Amino acid sequence: MSKPKTFRPWTPGQTSLMPPSPIDWLPSDHLVFFLLELVEELDFGLIMSPARQKDARGEKGYDPRMLTLLLLYAYCIGMASSRKIERACHEDAAFRVLTGNQQPDHSRISDFRRRHLGALEELFVQIL
Structure with a gap:
């Protein structure tokens, strides 16, 4: 009589003893x-200046540099929808690394894009 087939242990709730850093999930390049x-190396002055002038009371906003890089990365991989970007911030390791594991919602992403469209154009030209 042959031995029954065995499989690797499958415990989706625990993939390691210590939680790994999402940085470890991406190749170094x-x-x-x-x-x-x-x-x-980028000049974020046009985006940071209005953000710093806002009332300091209330909920803290997302770092404008993070939101800018979030949009830039999304555009680089062909993703323009703010809803898809929001979903990727929850599900995609690269987005989680880029945002420092923060998940801005689609309305914040869309509002940021609309409010800073001119400054974003200039930043994207700097990058090129």
Whole structure:
């Protein structure tokens, strides 16, 4: 009599003893790492200035640099829909690394894009 077929243990709730960093899930030459290095070389003045002038009370907003890189990365991979970008921030390791595991909702992404369209155009030209 032959031995019954066995399988690798499957425990979807625990893939490792310690939670890994999402950074470890991406290859070292991934576009996200290039963008994260690029953030120090870009002039975000047109985007940061209005953000700093807002009333400090209330909920803290997302870092405008993160939202800018989020849009840039999404455009680089052919994703323009703010709803799809929001979903990717929950489900895609590259988006999670880029956002520092923050998940802005689609309305915040869309509002940010609309409010800073001119400044975003200038930043994208800087990158090219």
